[in-house]
Amino acid sequence: MARVGIRDVAKAADVSVTTVSHALSETHQSRVNPETRRHIREVAARLGYAPNRLASGLRNQRSHLLGLISDFATSPFAGEMILGAQDAAFERGWVLMLLDSGGNPALEERQVSTLRQHQVDGIIYAKMYHQYVQVADKIRGLPAVLLDAVDAMGTFSSVVPDEAGAARVAVKELTDAGHRRIGFINNAHDIPATAARLQGFREGLEAAGIEFDAGLVTYEDPAPDGGRNGAQRLLARTERPTALFCFRDPQAFGAYEAVRALGLSVPEDISIVSIDNFEIIAEGLWPKLTSVALPHYDMGRWAVTRLLDEIEDPERVGPPVQIRYECPIIRRGSVAPPRHTRLN
Amino acid sequence: MARVGIRDVAKAADVSVTTVSHALSETHQSRVNPETRRHIREVAARLGYAPNRLASGLRNQRSHLLGLISDFATSPFAGEMILGAQDAAFERGWVLMLLDSGGNPALEERQVSTLRQHQVDGIIYAKMYHQYVQVADKIRGLPAVLLDAVDAMGTFSSVVPDEAGAARVAVKELTDAGHRRIGFINNAHDIPATAARLQGFREGLEAAGIEFDAGLVTYEDPAPDGGRNGAQRLLARTERPTALFCFRDPQAFGAYEAVRALGLSVPEDISIVSIDNFEIIAEGLWPKLTSVALPHYDMGRWAVTRLLDEIEDPERVGPPVQIRYECPIIRRGSVAPPRHTRLN
DNA sequence: TGTAACATGCAAAACGTTTTGGAGGAGGAG
C-alpha cells in the first residue's frame, strides 16, 4: 500500500524522473517526444500516480493551500460562505484550511501563525456579519481578502452585501404594493448594517415620494423578542402602519407573533418584509416570509476568486477593491396591498 | 520580508542547523547543552522562527493535516460539527482541510484524491444526518472516522446521536408532566433515525406504563408543513392527545401553527417536545420550544480525537468502535401538565 | 563533409526540515 511516487513511474516507464515530470507538466511538454509522453502518461494513470503536494509545494513555494479564518463559529450563514469559498477554490486546484477563532484575538494570532507554518498562499478573513475590522498585523505580507467585512485601512480587498440596496429593495416591494405608512424595526446594535439599512429605508421611501417619519423606526434587539417588542410598539400607534420592514428574519419571526397577538393577520392587515432570507424561518412561518437574501455563497466565491487572482497574477489585478454585492429579494407570502387600497 | 528558516536561526545563534533542530525539538533536547539550548530558543523567538510544515511533513511523512469531507453543504448543524472537529484538531496541533461534495460521489472521489495528494494523515467522513454509508473505496488505506454516519462494513469507527435515547428523554419529559395520550409526528423518510426514534418513543411509553397506540403516530415530511399536517391529523382525533412529540424542530414549528389554528394554545392545551434544539426555531417560537439537543459539537470533537488517537498510536487504540452520543434535553416553555390533571 | 540547429533525454541541485552516525574534547577510572 506504499504510495506511488514519481520514481515508480519513471522505473515502470523506463525513463528518468525528469522526463516523467516534463511529460506530466503542462508547460514543459515540449521537452519530451509525443510518443514517450503518451506512454508515460499511460503508465502514470495505470499506477494511479498523483504528485505529492507537500514536495511540490516545497519546491515551488506554492502550497495550493488557502487559509480561511473566521469568527462565526456556528452562525447560520457560515455554511454558505464557506461553501462558496470552497467551491471556487477547488475549481482552481486549491483547498481551504479552516480555522475559527470565535472572535478571540489571541487565538486568532496563533491561528494565523499556524497557517503561515503550513505555507498557505493566501488568507480569507471572514466575519459573521458586515463590519469594519483592523486586520491583525500578523497577516501583513500575505495576500488576503476580507469576507463580509471591510478593512479599515483599505489595504485589502473586501466584499460585503449592499446593505442600503437590500433595504431599498425591501421597501420598494412594500411601496409597490401600495403601502405608504411603513414601520422599520431596526437593529439596536451599532454595526454598519444598521446605518446603511436606515439609509436605504429612507431612500426607498423617497423614491416613492413618501416623507420619512422618525417615529416609525424603532431600534430593537436583533432577535425574535426584539421583533415582538418592536412590532408591538409600532402597531400601538394611533396611525397604525400597514407594513413592517424588519432588520432581520428572526425579528420578523417575533413580529408575526405580535401581529397575531393583536388579532391581526399577515399579510391581510399587516405586510412584512425582512432581510436575511433565512430559509428555516422564512419557509417555516405562515404565511411564508418575503425576505431579501444576503448573497453569502456568492460573496464566498468572489473572495476566493479575487484572492487567487491576486496570488497567481499580482501584476494584473491592480489595487485592492471594495465590493458591495447586490441582494435579491425572495418573494413569498407576506406582502399584500394595504386594506384601504383594496377597498378603493 | 523573506521567511525566516532554520538556517537563519543557526547563523544568528552561531551553531549548526542540526543543533537548532535538536534544541527546538522536545524529544532530542538532551543532545544539546542546556545553556546553548536556552540561547537558541531565545534567538529563534526573537527572529520569530516557526518551522515550515511542508518541509517537516515531507521529511516525517506526517502532514498534520486532516481532511474533512462532508455532504451537508449548508445544513444548519454543519457549523457545530465542524467547529467541534476544528477545535479538537487545533488543540493537538492539527488543522482541517474542508471539502464538501454535496453528496456527489464522483466529486467526492476527486476530493479524496486531492486530500491524498496533500498527504492528509486521516479523514473525517461527515454526513448531514445519521445514516448508513458505504465508504468510498478511495479512502481505504487511510485512517478515517465517520461523523454522523455508521460504516456498513464496520471497518471504521463512527459516532452518531443516540436516537432512541433522545426519543426516550423527550417522552419522559411529557410523561413526567402527567401526559398519557401522546401523539408522535414521525419522519416520512426511511432513515435510521425514523425507526430508532419510534423505538425510543415506545420504550418511553412503556417506562411510564402507557400502552402504545399506532393510531397516535403519523409519518410526515420533516418540514414545517409536515408538522402542520401531522398536528392537524392527530388533534382531529376524538380522543385528542394532550401532547405532541415531533421528530424534528421544523415540524414543531408547523405544529405550533396547527395548534393555534384550532384556537388552542401551547402549552396549556397541548404540550410539545421535539428533537434538534435548533436555536433559531426553539428560541423564536412562543412559548419557546423544549427540545432534545443533538450533540453535534461533541460528536465533531469525538471524531477528531478518535482519529488522532488512531493516527498517533495505532497499536493502542484497538479495533473500530461505534459510538452513540447521549442527547440532553433543553427545557423551555412548551411543556405543562395536561388540563385534566390540573383540574384534579 | 563539416557544422549549425534542433530534438530528446538525463543528472544534479534545490526547496526546508529531521535524524543518524560520527568527531572531537573533557573528565574519570585504573
Add this chain to the structure above:
DNA sequence: CTCCTCCTCCAAAACGTTTTGCATGTTACA
C-alpha cells in the same frame, strides 16, 4: 599516563518534487 565514557556538536542523507544546464543523437543546410 592511558584508556574509556560521556557530553556536545556537526555533516550528510533523506523526504518527493521541479527545473536548469548539459550531453547525445539526429537532421538540415552550406
